Structure formats: structure tokens, C-alpha cells
Amino acid sequence: MKHTIDARNLLCPMPVIRLQTQIGDYQAGDTIEIISTDPGTQYDIPAWCRVHGHKVLDIQQKENEIRIFVEVGQ
Amino acid sequence: MQRKAVALISGGLDSMLAVKAILEQGIHVEGLNFFTGFCVEGHTQAIRNQNKSKPKRNNALWVAEQLGIKLHIIDVVQEYKNIVLNPKHGYGANMNPCLDCKIFMVQKADAWRKANDFDFIITGEVIGQRPKSQRKQTMPVISQESGAQDRLLRPLSAQLLPPTLPEREGWVMRDKLFDFSGRSRKPQMSLAEKFNIDEYAQPAGGCCFLTDKNYTEKLKDLWSNGGKRDYELDDIMLLKVGRHLRPSDSYKLIISRDEGESNYLRGYRKQFISIEPKSHPGPLSLIDGEASAQDIHLAASIVARYSQGRDATDVTLAVHSKDGAQFDLTVQPMTANNIPQEWLL
Numbered sequence: 329m330k331h332t333i334d335a336r337n338l339l340c341p342m343p344v345i346r347l348q349t350q351i352g353d354y355q356a357g358d359t360i361e362i363i364s365t366d367p368g369t370q371y372d373i374p375a376w377c378r379v380h381g382h383k384v385l386d387i388q389q390k391e392n393e394i395r396i397f398v399e400v401g402q
Numbered sequence: 403m404q405r406k407a408v409a410l411i412s413g414g415l416d417s418m419l420a421v422k423a424i425l426e427q428g429i430h431v432e433g434l435n436f437f438t439g440f441c442v443e444g445h446t447q448a449i450r451n452q453n454k455s456k457p458k459r460n461n462a463l464w465v466a467e468q469l470g471i472k473l474h475i476i477d478v479v480q481e482y483k484n485i486v487l488n489p490k491h492g493y494g495a496n497m498n499p500c501l502d503c504k505i506f507m508v509q510k511a512d513a514w515r516k517a518n519d520f521d522f523i524i525t526g527e528v529i530g531q532r533p534k535s536q537r538k539q540t541m542p543v544i545s546q547e548s549g550a551q552d553r554l555l556r557p558l559s560a561q562l563l564p565p566t567l568p569e570r571e572g573w574v575m576r577d578k579l580f581d582f583s584g585r586s587r588k589p590q591m592s593l594a595e596k597f598n599i600d601e602y603a604q605p606a607g608g609c610c611f612l613t614d615k616n617y618t619e620k621l622k623d624l625w626s627n628g629g630k631r632d633y634e635l636d637d638i639m640l641l642k643v644g645r646h647l648r649p650s651d652s653y654k655l656i657i658s659r660d661e662g663e664s665n666y667l668r669g670y671r672k673q674f675i676s677i678e679p680k681s682h683p684g685p686l687s688l689i690d691g692e693a694s695a696q697d698i699h700l701a702a703s704i705v706a707r708y709s710q711g712r713d714a715t716d717v718t719l720a721v722h723s724k725d726g727a728q729f730d731l732t733v734q735p736m737t738a739n740n741i742p743q744e745w746l747l
């Protein structure tokens with residue numbers, strides 16, 4: 329399943345907290361697209377994913393929006 | 403049976419060492435980091451353009467990754483209000499309610515511990531490190547008032563404190579813990595060297611903005627002009643961004659200092675009247691409060707002063723109302739001398 333988390337205009341660490349809260353409801357293998365505007369998410373979300381065993385598939389930046397694609401781990 | 407400890411992780415060296423010492427004893431450790439809204443971590447670097455060369459990392463997450471432990475970041479913004487507004491043990495040098503804050507965090511950690519079936523709590527506290535919250539007398543206060551009692555272990559000062567449950571039960575060996583005390587950082591530095599930790603964040607003053615004098619002044623201004631001692635997350639976040647000037651009791655101006663801040667403030671255009679220079683490059687600014695047409699005119703001439711048109715005869719600015727309507731205003735920029743010092747917060 330694909331999910332989207334809109335974390336625009338939230339400052340770090342709120343986007344990470346959103347992801348952390350939502351991910352509990354998702355299954356391993358699901359993908360999540362997180363949309364954010366705080367440049368810090370490019371570092372914090374991958375770091376959070378690394379310590380929790382989730383995989384960052386891609387990071388795209390277009391103008392002021394950052395899209396981070398994550399695959400939910402076990 | 404492998405015992406489990408939950409650690410308070412601030413992102414500084416002390417909590418990093420405390421966790422490392424416990425991991426070395428074969429304990430499973432996971433970290434908690436509380437987001438109060440006042441944390442220095444992360445976002446100020448994220449908003450501002452400066453230090454572009456430095457990665458904008460969250461130190462708590464970075465520490466967790468170095469230690470190979472999980473880190474849970476917990477949003478405590480709403481509950482924390484009561485700590486800031488009514489601290490039972492009072493404030494430190496500024497608006498920092500450090501002792502109540504520590505009790506609160508350990509209490510939250512203890513609730514997390516019970517819910518997740520962990521055995522004890524560790525913190526990086528060192529006796530005598532901080533004048534108010536980390537004294538020998540305050541250590542038992544934190545253990546008792548948080549409810550954690552003897553399940554709260556401070557590995558760095560453990561040998562100077564009564565044995566806790568994990569020590570008495572033999573889950574951890576007391577003689578492998580430490581007897582650090584006082585403000586010297588030398589014991590921590592040499593332990594870091596022993597653990598091969600060569601990179602760590604240097605905490606500058608404290609872990610949150612409440613220890614910052616200028617921030618505290620802005621917070622007091624918010625309370626004296628907002629009518630009541632209260633805040634929302636947006637209020638306290640905005641205090642971290644831009645220059646704040648108060649030309650009148652009824653409104654203040656928030657003027658961005660660089661492009662990063664302008665982008666951040668742009669996100670608030672539906673909540674505030676905003677002003678942005680058009681004829682010259684310049685900062686996006688918000689009007690926080692009630693402003694008359696005359697106030698907006700004055701605000702525009704202040705914003706013009708901070709634009710690249712500061713020496714021009716006049717500057718044209720776009721004024722956006724909350725509903726998206728827009729009109730242009732041409733004003734003479736104020737001179738630096740005409741901006742009274744007391745307006746600057």
C-alpha cells in the first residue's frame with residue numbers, strides 16, 4: 329500500500345514525529361511519501377529511518393518542497 | 403534474560419556516555435527525546451541559511467545512530483506548557499524551569515518504560531554540573547517526584563549516589579559505573595576517548611531556548627501584550643525566527659533575516675498580514691496583532707529600512723491581508739536612528 333504524509337510548514341522534528349506516529353499503522357513493505365518544506369527533513373528522516381530499520385527509497389526536491397519516499401521495514 | 407533500559411537523549415555528550423556505559427554492560431537500550439517546542443535542536447539551523455556547510459542534523463538522532471540504538475521522539479508540547487507556566491520549583495536564571503522539566507521528562511520516561519516493559523531509566527545527569535537541576539540534593543527529588551524511584555540510574559555519578567534497583571539486582575555492575583561530579587568536563591572527555599567517541603555536539607548553555615536571555619524577553623513580551631500567560635506552538639516557534647520589533651502595544655513586526663526565514667514566514671501568510679518589498683529585494687515580514695492603516699504604513703517603512711532600498715527615496719512594498727487580498731504601498735524607508743531602541747525585542 330502507498331501512503332502520504334503531508335508535513336509541509338512543520339519544522340523538525342515534527343515531520344519525524346508524524347512519520348513515527350503513522351508508521352505504526354502500516355505494514356512492512358508499504359511505501360510512504362512524506363512531503364515537507366523544512367530542509368532539515370532531508371537529514372532527519374533518513375537518520376530516523378536508519379535507526380528504526382526502514383528504507384529511504386528516494387529524496388526529491390522541487391522548489392521549496394521535499395518529497396521523501398520510505399519503505400516500511402519489519 | 404536481557405534487561406532493558408530507556409535513556410533520555412538530549413544529543414549532548416553526557417547522555418551519549420551514559421548510554422554507552424550501559425550498553426557495554428550488555429543491556430538493551432532505547433532512547434527517548436522530548437520535543438517541547440523550545441528545543442534548540444534542528445530547526446533553527448533549518449530555518450536559517452547560515453552554516454550551510456554544516457549538515458543540519460538532529461543531534462539526538464545522530465547520537466542514537468552512533469550508539470546503534472533506536473530513538474523515539476515524543477511530542478510533549480501541550481503537556482509541557484504547564485511546566486513552563488507553573489513550575490513548582492521555580493525558574494533558573496531565565497525562564498528555564500530545569501528541575502520541573504527534569505522531573506517531567508523522567509516521569510514521561512517512566513510511563514514509557516512501563517508501557518513497553520523496560521526495566522529501568524538512565525540519564526546523563528552529573529552531580530553538580532548545573533547549578534539548579536543537577537545538584538546532589540535534587541537527584542533524589544527527581545527520582546521521587548517523577549515516580550521512577552530507584553529505577554532511575556545516573557551512570558556517570560552512580561557511585562556517589564545510593565545503589566539503585568538495577569545495581570542491587572546485579573543487572574548492572576556498580577563498580578563499572580562512575581563518580582563524576584562538578585562542572586569540569588575533563589572526566590567526560592577522557593571517558594569519550596576511552597569509548598573512541600571523537601565527535602560530539604557541544605551544548606552551548608543549555609538544551610533549550612528557555613535558558614536564553616533574549617528569547618525569554620520575547621516570551622515575556624508575548625505574555626504582557628497577548629493579555630494572558632499562555633502560548634501555542636506557533637507563538638513560540640515564531641519567537642525563534644527573525645527580528646522582532648514592537649512599535650505599539652497592539653502589534654509587533656517579525657522581519658526575516660534571510661531567505662530561509664522568509665520561506666518559513668511565508669507559511670504563515672494566512673494567519674498574519676504580511677509585507678514584502680517589491681521595488682527592491684528585502685525581507686518578508688509579518689504583522690502579529692491588530693494594526694490600523696497608519697500602523698501598516700509605519701510597519702512598511704520599517705520593513706523598507708531592512709530592504710536593499712534602505713538608502714532610496716522610496717520603496718514600494720506589497721501588503722497581503724490574511725484572506726489573500728493585496729495592495730501596494732510606497733513609503734520612505736525609516737532611518738536606523740529613527741527606530742527607537744526599545745522597539746527591538
Ligand code: SF4
Nearest residue numbers: 499500503608609610
Ligand atoms: S535547559 Fe530547558 S530542556 Fe534543559 S532541563 Fe532546563 S528547561 Fe529542560
